[in-house]
Amino acid sequence: MSLIEINDLKVHYPIRSGFWNRITYSVKAVDGISFNIEAGETYGLVGESGSGKSTTGKSVVGLEKIxxxxxxxxxxxxxxxSNRKELDYNHDVQMIFQDSLSSLNPRKRIEDIIAEPLRNFEKLDANEEKLRVLQLLDIVGLDADALYKYPHQFSGGQRQRIGVARAVATNPKLIIADEPVSALDLxxxxxxxxxxKKIQREFGIxxxxxxHDLGVVRHMCNNIAIMNRGRLVEIGTRDDIYNHPLHIYTKRLLAAIPETNVNHRQEHREQRLEVEKIYQEQQDKYYDKDGKAYPLVQISPTHSVALPEDLVEKIKHEGEVKA
Amino acid sequence: MEENLNKHSDISAADLERLSKEAQDEATPSSSKIIWSEFKADKPAMVALILVVTFILFVMIASLFINTPKMMETDIMNYNATPGSNGFLLGADTGGRPILQQLIVGARNSIGIAIGLTLISSTFGICWGLISGYFNGYIDWGMQRVYDFMMMLPMTMMIIVLVTIIKSYNAVTLTFIFSIFYWEGTSRLIRSRTLSESEKDYVAASKTSGTGSFKIIFREIMPNISSLIIVDTTLSFAENIGVETGLSYLGFGLPIQTPSLGTLIANANDPNNITQYWWTWLPAALLIIILCLSISYIGQVVRRAADASQRHGISD
Known part of the structure; x- marks a missing residue:
């Protein structure tokens, strides 16, 4: 059984307008997505800004009304x-935020920040709690003198590690990492x-x-889901996504990874332009008439992609030919 | 978890004392220390602080030794006695009542009302704004309609009517009457900041850490808008001295037998007093100006102390 099963999740934001302030339209931030997260794995959720990936993460941790x-x-x-309360859900599921500065309360000392989940979920006496906080700081590579300082006295990387320490404080089973490094330098x-990664190995999280950084996702994740316009367009293992991308959006994302090899600069540029041209020409084929992605179709046991029926048949046929 | 941590961290219970001492040495100074160093860095504010504190203490203590009913008896023999004559240090008013003693008792009454009014109305306004801004939705809607209704009432007129209806009122009831109307500005101000503050990530982090709503409101959000609260409270304190004074000046504040800064300034209603008998109203007017200025100086220092980027004193 999977650790977490997400079924047909939808998050729509109503837009009210007019004299009576009635709901006239709704923004479909997340529009029917399903995937499972297994225990101990890193599941990557990739997509451009506004594709609904953060909303999905917030829904999973219980911050968003679905x-x-x-x-x-x-x-x-x-x-x-009520179910979240009954399960002590946030004892097991925690979150690391994108902006490390705004996710740490500027008026609280580091000790109080890291101890916050401990105080709420585990009843420890003052010394045990302090010891726990010191150990957590040690694990994320910070000294004990950080204990009574304020968040603004730390660098971005240190702050994000404090965020990691807070997230692992209660030894959760799942951590939602919402672009944890996109605000940091390389x-x-x-x-x-x-x-x-080290914490994952040691605690089995x-x-x-x-x-949105495919390079980072490749480094971290075993399974990856690509999200576009509130829907999933492709799900697969790292190999499926990076080596056999099927959806045009995935191909486009992969083409956007910067290449450091200067010798082939011209070729890469041409390849990127090629992908972009195909995307512009064939876009209609990959999305239905409302501009939404098609439902996912399974191609192989690990690989699913959102394509219309005829294209799926074609791909399956080609696969057989190649095999 | 404990075993897990012990396995992966070199730190054990034995190190606790040493490490917490190390941390203590490196600790960022506490907020009271920061405020004090901020006062030391700003000499005018220091003077203002000493002035306000000693003045309030002096007034509170000295007024205990003054027999107010006796002081307020009319004494025609000393009609508008000049300062220094007949033992009247600051002279006497048209009723022959000593200005100095009136000033002391009056300042106690006015400041007492201002402090009480600020405490009650700011506390209520801050709570109202925080709760309304944090919960949003129907709670916010309902609370804001109550606010709108209160704003709609003509404040000064309502106070005058209430003061006329209530037969026997004194400083305490007057404070409560004022408090009904003076929380509104604060509450809107606090609400608007709370709205933006509760969208920040640290609030979300507290939610996922399992902290309850009211703890988030008063322990997480409130400290973060403390500079706004401090500025608003000091400004409204300075303003509240004026509220009672203004109403007493109009004749609807404290009863005539109770002196206040307002009744003293009301002496200036008479053109004769303004030109010839200046000592009947000038000391009270000067006192109010000095008090309000000093308080806003103190407020500025506390605000700077609450915001690390504005500090003049020690930084951290």
């Missing part, structure tokens, strides 16, 4: 507040990512890793 669908954890639908990104 419109319909269900998120099952331990056999209970945790989109209901050297610090690697540092934080490696801490996250699953991550839902939300990012």
């Amino acid at each position: 419109t319909s669908g269900s998120i099952m954890y331990k056999g209970k639908d945790i989109t209901k507040k 050297s610090v990104q690697a540092q934080v990512l490696n801490f996250m 699953s991550y839902l890793f939300i990012s």
Whole structure:
């Protein structure tokens, strides 16, 4: 059984207008997505800005009011507040935020920030609690003298590690990492990512890793879901997505990864332009008449993609020919 | 979890004392220390602080030794006595009542009302704004309609009517009457900041950490808008001295037998007093100006202390 099962999750934001302030339109931030997260794995959720990936993450951690669908954890639908309370859900599911500065309360000392989940979920006496906080700081590579300082006294990377320490404080089973490194420079990104990996190994945590950076996702994730316009367009293992992308949007995202090899600069540029041209020409084929992605169709046991029937047939046929 | 942590961290219970001492040495100074150093860095504010504190203490204590009913008896023999004559240090008014003693008792009454009014109305306004802004939705809607209704009432007129209806009122009831009307501005101000503050990530982080709504409101959001609260409270304190004074000046504040800064300034209603008997109203007017200025100086320092980027004193 999967750790978390997300079924047909929808989050729509109503837009009110007019004299009576009635709902005239709704923004479909997340529009019917389903996927499962297994224990101990890192699940990557990739997409451009506004594709609904952060909304999905917030729904899973219980911060967003969902419109319909269900998120099952331990056999209970945790989109209901009563179920979350009963399970002590946030003891097991925590979140790392994108902006490390705004996610740490500027008026609280580091000790109080990291101890916050401990105080709410575990009853410890003052010394045990302090010891726990010191150990957590040690694990994320910070000294004990950080204890009584304020968030603004730390660098971006240190702050994000404090965020990681807070998220792992209660030893959760799943951590939602909402673009945890996109606000950091490259050297610090690697540092934080490696801490996250180390913690995963040591504590057996699953991550839902939300990012738009395909390089980082490749480094971190075993399974990846590509999201576009509130729907999933492709789900697969790392190999499926990076080596056999099927949906045009995935191909376009992959083409956008910057290439550092200067010798082939011209070729890469041409390849990118080629992909972009195909995208502009064939866009209609890959989305239905409302501009939404098609339902996912399974291509192989691990690989699903949102394509219309005729294209799926073609791909399956080609696959057989190649095989 | 504990075993897990012990396995992966070198720190054990034995190190606790040493490490917490190390942390203590490196600790960022506490907020009271920061405020004090801020006062030391700003000399005029320091003077203002000493002035306000000693003045309030002096007034509170000295007024205990003054027999107010006796002081307020009319004494025709000393009609508008000049300062320094007959033992009247600051002279006497048209009733022959000593200005100095009236000033002391009056300042106590006015400041007492201002403090009480600020405490009650600011506390209520802050709570109202925080709760309304944080919960949003129907709660916010309902609370804001109550606010709109209160704003609609003509404040001064309502106070005058209430003061006329209530037969026997004193400083305490007057404070409560004022408090009904003076929380509104604060509450709107606080609400608007709370609306933006509760969208920030640290509030979301507290929610996922399992902290309850009211704890988030008063322990997480409130400290973060403290500079706004401090500025608003000090400004409204300075303003509230004026509220009672203004109403007493119009004759609807404290009863005539109770002196206040307002009744003293009301002496200036008489053109004769303004030109010839200046000592009947000038000391009270000066006192109000000095008090309000000093309080806003103090407020500025506290605001700077609450915001690390504006500090003049020690930084952290």
